[in-house]
Amino acid sequence: MPGRARLTCRRKGCERTRYARDTFCSACWSQLPGWIKAAMMRAKVTRDAAQLTQLTIKASDHLAGKAPAANACSATEAYSRTCAMLGEHDEIEAAE
Structure with missing residues (x-):
């Protein structure tokens, strides 16, 4: 283009x-090396999950006629959801 x-x-x-x-x-x-690839892909999944969660919350609030929820998605919740998607354990807390 x-x-x-x-x-x-x-x-x-x-x-x-x-x-x-x-x-x-x-x-x-x-x-x-494989470990670098895995770390980069895991970081991308984490970023994508957080962004998708924020967009979903914003869209659901918009459809319900509410004001946008401020800080509705915490880093710990996003980390837990990402770990669940990857099939890993989330005993370690996410850095905020």
């Missing part, structure tokens, strides 16, 4: 093109 900036890989020294949703190009992603 004209006018759109070319997205390059964020790995140092790499100039390959990457997709907008990705941080690295496919070649650099395949070279990363």
